[in-house]
Amino acid sequence: MENEIEKIVLKLNEIDAVKLGEFKLKSGIISPIYIDLRVTVSEPKLLSLIGDFMYKRVYNDSNSGNKPKLLCGVPYTALPIATAMSVQNDIPMVIRRKEAKAYGTKQLIEGRFKEGDNVLVIEDLVTSGASVLETVRDLKSVGLTVTDVVVLLDRQQGAKQELEKNGLRLHSVFTMEQLIDTLIKAGKLVGPQLELVQKFLDANRQVVVPVQPTTPQPVKSHLSFQERSQLANCNKMAQKLFRLMSEKKSNLAVAADLTTKAEVLKLADAIGSEIVVLKTHVDIISDYDEDFVKQLKALSEKHKFLIFEDRKFADIGNTVKYQYQSGVYKISEWSDMVTVHAVAGPGIIDSFKDSVLQKECGLLMLAQMSSKGSLCVGEYTQQVVEMAKQNQDCVMGFICQERLSNMPEHFVLMTPGVQLNNTADTLGQQYNTPDYIVQEKSTDVIIVGRGIYQSQDPKSEAHKYRTIAWDSYEKRLSK
Known part of the structure; x- marks a missing residue:
């Protein structure tokens, strides 16, 4: 066994998978040695050897009866290892996506499996175990069982x-100590480099890297809009919208992405009775003037809907303040909510506070977007939610694709990219059905x-969307 370990370590060193220098690990620790196993994809014989050795590390002849039903590599470096192991041992794989796609099957775990199947999780190396726990969490969320994890390097x-x-056995x-000893014996680690690495090992051998909280998961909301209006007393516009939805029995907003004021006003008048929010992009209206705003406000009062200017403010505070209050559009004078x-x-939120609180306008933070390849994911989304929590008097809710567990119930969640047919356009916009988004x-x-x-016939089509979305909301409450 020692000969096999030595063979793998020296081959990794030969292909420059063992790097010396100064590297920041995912855990945040600065290390003088870094193991980059991604390069093994270019070494099929080594990859095969690693897969075989890792599998035998868990399942030898004495416990061969406990072989797993499935294999799953932690994305992404461990996927080639898991594939090699799967082919060598004729054991099926499942693949865990880091994030579920908003189109296609929309699955987080891909592959064929049934509830209760035992999965061997495969990782290249571990420091704190956070990546492994994220994968285990998602496997368990679809009913799979995990008892064992195998890695090349601990x-x-x-x-x-x-x-x-967490009830998991690590093999x-x-x-790292064995790897260093092997390199020293082979004369591959000497002089100042050896001293630096040895000091690092001595200093960190007993250091336990804490596991950071994982990404919040999607959750269902079973409170009614009326109940949530009572929770939203910290934000007047969120409260107003919840109450309006309950009163009109509608949770439909329409994006009036039209380029003339006549088109926008005609649409608003036609569908006003069906909607709770009309979303505008005022800067694409070619003949914009103050009369347009007066007429739009009159229609909003006539049909009882709110005006949402989708400006997507993103500059420094001082600039945003002028963009919101001044300029040609004077958005602060007529909009009920902005992105x-x-x-x-x-x-950027501070720049809105005085005028927003005075007017009872609401801010909608862009937590997620419906466009393909959007960067509004993961840690960014978490930071957006935390920022909103610190500014609940100004922030009424989020533009997002799903409700996450760290989104309090008093925030309104609004989702774009909705059509009766879940298709996509040629510019990266992806669509989901009303029933899928709401339920x-x-x-x-x-x-x-x-x-x-x-x-x-925009009015009849709006009525159709309104009915489906509201029925989906009531079904969600009844579950």
């Missing part, structure tokens, strides 16, 4: 203990654009 910084706390081919990006940091993703307001304003 950096000996808390992963084994952390996984044991490693070799530890804000978080890329500029929390200061499965538990958002509150569906935003429909072309599916209504490009139809032959």
Whole structure:
């Protein structure tokens, strides 16, 4: 066994998978040694050897009867190892996506499986065990069972203990200490480099890297809009919208992405009785003037809907303040809610506070977007939600694709990219059905654009969307 470990370690060193220098690990620790196993994809014989050795590390002749039903590699470096192991041992795989796609099967776990199947999780190396726990969490969410995890390298910084706390057995081919000893014996690590690495090992051998909280998961909301209006007393516009939805029995917003004021006003008058929000892009209206705003406000009062200017403010605070209050459009004088990006940091919200609170306007933070390849994901989305929580008097809710567990019930969730047919356009816009968005993703307001304003009869089409979305909301409550 020692000869096989030595063979793998020296081959990894030969292909430059063992790197010396200064590297920041995912855990945040600065290390003088970094193991980059991604290069093994270019070494099929080595990849095959690693897969075989890792499998035998868990399942030898004495416990061959406990072989797993499925294999799953932690994305992405471990996927080639898992594939090699699957082919060598004729064991099926499943693949865990880092994020479920908003189109196609929309599955987080891909492959054929049934509830209760035992899965061997495969990782290249572990420090804290956080990536492994994320994968295990998602496997368990679809009813799969995980008891064992196998890795090539254990950096000996808390992963084994952390996984044991979660009922998982960790099997490693070799530890960081064994890797270093092998390189020293082979004369591959000498002089100042050896001293630096040895000091790092001595300093960190007993250091346990804490596992950071995982990404919040989608959850269902079973409170009614009326109940949530009572929770939203910290934000007057959120409260107003919840009450309006309950009163009109509608959770439909229409995006009036039209380029003349006559088109926008005609659409607003036709569909006003069906909607709770009309979303505008005022800067695409070619003949905009103050009279347009007066007429739009009159229609909003006539039909009882709110005006949402989808400006997507994203500049520094001082600039945003002028964009909102001044200029040609004077958005602050007529809009009930506006969208804000978080890329500029929390200061962008501060620039709205005085005017927003005075007028009772609401900010909608862009937590997720419906366009293909959007960067509004993961850590960015989490930071947006936390920023909103710190500014609940100004922020009324989110533009998002799903309700996450860290989104409090008093925030309104609005989802664009909705059509009766879940297709896509040529510019990256992806669509989901009203039923899927409201029932499965538990958002509150569906935003429909072309599916209504490009139809032959916008009013009847709006009524159709309104009915489906409201029925989906009532079904969600009844579950």
